Amino acid sequence: MIDVARKKQFEKPLHGDKESLRFATPEPIARYRAQRLKCRTLADISCGIGGQTVFFAQQCEFVYAVEIDPKKIEYAKQNCEMYGLDNVKFICGDALDPEVVAQIPKVDIVFSDPFRPPEEEERKVSSIEPGIPNVLEAYGEKTKNFAFEAPPQMPPERIPFDCEKEYISLDGQLNRLTLYFGGLKQFDKLAVALPAGEGLVPKECPLSKLRESDRMKLYAYEPEPSVTAAGLLPELVDSMIELSGPFSGSFDIFKVDKKRILLTADAFVKQSMIKNHYLVLKTCPFEPREINKFLKDRNVGSVVLRAGVKPEDYWEVRNEVEKGLEGKKTIHLFVKDGIAILCEVLFKD
Numbered sequence: 001m002i003d004v005a006r007k008k009q010f011e012k013p014l015h016g017d018k019e020s021l022r023f024a025t026p027e028p029i030a031r032y033r034a035q036r037l038k039c040r041t042l043a044d045i046s047c048g049i050g051g052q053t054v055f056f057a058q059q060c061e062f063v064y065a066v067e068i069d070p071k072k073i074e075y076a077k078q079n080c081e082m083y084g085l086d087n088v089k090f091i092c093g094d095a096l097d098p099e100v101v102a103q104i105p106k107v108d109i110v111f112s113d114p115f116r117p118p119e120e121e122e123r124k125v126s127s128i129e130p131g132i133p134n135v136l137e138a139y140g141e142k143t144k145n146f147a148f149e150a151p152p153q154m155p156p157e158r159i160p161f162d163c164e165k166e167y168i169s170l171d172g173q174l175n176r177l178t179l180y181f182g183g184l185k186q187f188d189k190l191a192v193a194l195p196a197g198e199g200l201v202p203k204e205c206p207l208s209k210l211r212e213s214d215r216m217k218l219y220a221y222e223p224e225p226s227v228t229a230a231g232l233l234p235e236l237v238d239s240m241i242e243l244s245g246p247f248s249g250s251f252d253i254f255k256v257d258k259k260r261i262l263l264t265a266d267a268f269v270k271q272s273m274i275k276n277h278y279l280v281l282k283t284c285p286f287e288p289r290e291i292n293k294f295l296k297d298r299n300v301g302s303v304v305l306r307a308g309v310k311p312e313d314y315w316e317v318r319n320e321v322e323k324g325l326e327g328k329k330t331i332h333l334f335v336k337d338g339i340a341i342l343c344e345v346l347f348k349d
Contacts, residue, residue: 015078016049017071024051025113025149028195029168029176034059037147037184039108045095045135046113050076056111057085064104066091096130096138109184110139113149125150125159132161136181144182152177156189156231165189169226172275177229191226191273198272200232200239210234213252213264216341220254220278221263227273228261236273237263244269256307256334256341268346278332278343286340288320291333294342299327308335 014024025033034055040062047053047065049072057063057080065088067073073092080088093100095112112135114128125132132148139146152174156165164180164187171194180186191200210233227236237251240263248267255261262278270277282294286308295303303321305314321333334341 012082014049014051014075015082016051016075020049020072020075024049026170026175027051027055028170030055032168032192032194032197033147033178037109037111041105041107041109043104043107043110043139043142044113045110045139046115046130047076048072048113050079052111052113053088054079054083054085057088058083061087063088064091064107065089066093066095066100066104068092068094096134098138101138101142104139104142106141107143109145109147110135110143111147116151125154125161127151132179145184146181147184148179148181150177150179152229155229165230166192167226167229168192168194169224169275170194172224174225174229189230189232191224191230191232193224193226193273193275196272200227200230200235200273202232203235203238210237211250211252213254215264216254216262216280216283217252217264218266218280219264219268220280220341220343221251221265221271221274222276222278223261223263224273224275233261233263236271239273240265240269240271243271256336260307260334262334270347276332276343277346279346281331281342281344283339283341286335286338288317291340291342292321292323292325295321295325295327295331298329300325300329300331301327302330304330304332306332306334308340 014021030052038059040060042056042060043064044053044056045066047067053063053065053076065076067076070092073090077090091100091103114130116128128150136146152167154177159165164185166178166180168176187201189202223233223236227233240251241248244267249265251263251265253261254264303318305318309317329344332343
């Protein structure tokens with residue numbers, strides 16, 4: 001089967017069942033990762049339907065693809081054929097089975113995209129199958145260079161390995177976490193924003209001491225979620241101060257809720273690791289009718305509710321806020337402790 005809903009994510013729609021297509025690595029990430037892991041020979045452990053394998057095969061001389069599910073490996077073969085690739089050897093079996101391991105010679109890199117539970121109360125490394133320590137042990141004689149996909153909701157401090165933690169956001173959403181071992185490790189942690197391909201790395205001693213504020217200033221900045229996940233907000237603020245100059249004032253943290261963090265300042269600066277740059281139009285009590293009156297005179301046509309509204313009340317509140325609006329602008333509405341923050345996106349690349 002081919003799921004046409006995935007056409008926007010892939011140059012060519014992949015063959016696969018519905019569940020496999022849902023969890024397939026999006027093409028921008030698969031391409032980026034394949035470029036970073038470009039080498040002569042690579043083993044792709046738990047390759048699934050081959051969404052990542054096809055891009056490894058485009059960059060590497062030869063790829064060994066291992067998958068325990070025979071249906072998935074047939075889909076992976078079809079996907080490689082669709083891309084005109086004939087430099088992949090498929091091995092159907094348990095990646096930790098000694099007979100499977102024996103079929104793979106020494107390689108430059110082993111990549112593993114292990115099974116992860118769809119949902120967990122708290123994401124943890126121990127839930128990954130096959131486990132990272134097991135793969136390291138089983139393939140330790142094949143290479144010293146390993147890369148693993150892991151749940152991106154895990155903060156760096158919850159990852160008990162000497163490896164690089166690379167958090168990737170795609171189109172403004174946290175999407176992937178890749179762990180790099182051996183010679184593949186370049187940094188302790190890294191934040192990447194795709195499709196732009198921008199990145200942010202740690203500083204030995206960030207200059208900025210983050211200060212939390214309960215007051216919204218003239219501008220608000222929504223960091224790429226990969227930056228927040230990697231714990232690189234001080235480095236992000238340092239870069240913004242470098243761009244805006246030493247007399248621009250402070251960039252403070254404004255916590256909307258447990259999931260949403262904004263930076264706020266009286267200075268404007270454009271930074272590539274910022275998801276949205278906002279002009280703060282108004283802060284006021286969260287009264288939908290009054291907000292609606294304010295927006296009617298400002299060429300606003302739609303409002304995006306970003307926080308502070310119960311899911312069951314979302315459409316009732318949104319309809320009340322948007323009632324009679326006929327303009328062209330879209331306003332983002334954040335709510336914290338009964339206070340509404342109305343923000344206009346300054347530009348869209």
